Amino acid sequence: MAIEIPSNGRSVGIIGGTGLTTLSGLEISGEKVVDTPWGKPSAPLVFGSLQGQRVVFLARHGHPHSIPPHQVNYRANMWALQQAGVNTVVGVNAVGGIHPDMVPAHIVIPDQLIDYTWGRGHTFFEEGAEGVTHIDFTFPYTDAVRHALIQAAESLGLAHSRVGVYAATQGPRLETAAEVLRLERDGCDIVGMTGMPEAALAAELNMSYGCLGLVVNWAAGKSAHIITMEExxxxxxxxxxxxxxxxxxAVSSLGR
Incomplete structure (x- = not known):
């Protein structure tokens, strides 16, 4: 399949993860159920305005939350946002803390990732595309997006980490303590299940992309107790x- 990339508008896409299925400050102008060559996205696209900036919101796990990480249709989600005129995307991700600084309820804006997922639809450039395409993925998160998120956190006085390595694991189960030790040896600071292939697909579509992570638990073996949903x-x-x-x-800066 040939990839046709239309000229993008100035809309900002926000992909909500666990804990963010709606955005309360969004002045909604409409919703649209869409289809794509890759199937249906996780949820209808929600169009609106946030602090005067055009925004398209998408609930990654559906609304209500029902789609597990390994079954999210990442290709349909990113394609739908791009076709809706989105040129900048912020993915909100709930993550586990590996590094000692990554305590529960801590905000992190990662600068790198390692992909441990498998079996997901991870590229638009499959058999039938025109030629073999390799994207540069040296820096998976766009500097301008990261800077806007960091500046926002700093201006609000929120505790946050401006760098970190995101380990993207398959799920839906949580990791073993031994697996987390391996991730730590690999240099990972946080672990989640939805960071990939979302970031790479954004790059294939020439969209700017950043991750806004919220640590929601210590990773397996990093505390004296097992992980609970209550925690x-x-x-x-x-x-x-x-x-x-x-x-x-950050949203007004992201739309420039």
């Missing part, structure tokens, strides 16, 4: 207000 939900309740505030503060 995760408590961290989401504590930290999601900061995530939303960062998005609201």
């Amino acid at each position: 995760i939900e408590a961290a989401i309740d504590q930290g999601m207000a900061g995530v939303k505030a960062v998005l609201e503060r």
Whole structure:
């Protein structure tokens, strides 16, 4: 399949993850159920305005939250956003903390990632595309997007990390303690299940992309107890207000 990339508008795409299925500050102008050559996206596209900036919001796991990480149709999601005129995307991700600084409810804007996923639709350039295409993925997150998110967190006085290595694992199960030790040896600071192939697909479509991570638990073996949903939900309740505030503060810069 040939990839046709139309001229993009100035809309900012926000992909909500666990804990962010809606965006309360979004002045909604409409919703649209769309289809793509790759199937249906996770949820209808929600069009609106956030702090005066045109925004398209998409719930990665569906609304209500029902699609596990390994079954998200990442290609349909990114294609739909790009066709809707989005040229900059912020992916919100709930992650586990590996590095000692990555405590629950902490915000992190990673600068690198390592992909441990498998079996996902991870590229638009499959058999039938015109020639073999290799994208440069040295820096998976766009500097301008990261800078806008970092500046927003700093201006709000929120505790955050401006760098970090995101380990993208398959899910839907959480990792073993031994697997987390391996990730730590590999240099990973946080671990999540939805960071890839989303970032690479954005790059294939020439969209700027950044990750806004919220640590919702210590990774396996990094605390004295097992991971519980109560622990995760408590961290989401504590930290999601900061995530939303960062998005609201950064969105006007992201649309430039």
